[in-house]
Amino acid sequence: MIKEISGVEIELVKGDIANQPDITAIVNAANARLQAGGGVAGAIHRAAGPGLEEECRKYAPIEPGQAVITGGHNLPNRYVIHTLGPVYGVDKPEEKLLADCYRNSFRLAEENDVESIAFPAISTGYFRYPLEQATAVAMRTVLEMIPELKKVKKIRFVLFSDSDLVVYEAELARLTSG
Ligand code: AR6
Helix, strand or coil, X not given: CEEEECCEEEEEEEXXXXXXXXXXXXXXXXXXXXXXXXXXXXXXHHHHCHHHHHHHHHHCCCXXXXXXXXXXXXXXXXXXXXXXXXXXXXXXXXXXXXXXXXXXXXXXXXXXXXCEEEECCCCCCCCCCCHHHHHHHHHHHHHHHHHHCCCCCEEEEEECCHHHHHHHHHHHHHHHCC
């Protein structure tokens, strides 16, 4: 699904965040230490190679809601934006912290002239944020940010399963209808 809002394209796809060659910056659902780990972070670090962990060392540790930017190393993307989502039920207030992840990622994207950015569903894996709730926060925050964006022209959400994609599609349709 693709929707254009105020000149910015929002695209929802099923896929692997580490395989988005046409995107300037991909966002990593990182851990505080900015190390490889599993899920999204594992996939990104595997594809980027050891240079990424090395570059990350100087920024670690980060706090929930914070974001930092590095090069893409062996990835096809110019940048990786690493953000730490809240652990559901532990890091509070979780809605604000999750929204901060998206806001701070956009801030770094804008500062670095990023035209296209791809997000995974931050916090919805190992960090157990219920997908429907996380989707609502992600989508609402993105729609709030769009009027402030000067550089970013394309926002892609990369979902890992068909069922996750359906939830995102329903939320985007709901928020942009009428
Ligand atoms: N591409 C796109 N989405 C993916 C991929 C992929 N390659 N792999 C998983 N997902 P998670 P979190 C989906 O756990 O909850 C790590 O170990 C997944 O199905 O990667 O923020 C880190 O080191 C889920 O919907 O991120 C941290 O310690 C979503 O991406 C911790 O997990 C996020 O899953 C971060 O946990």
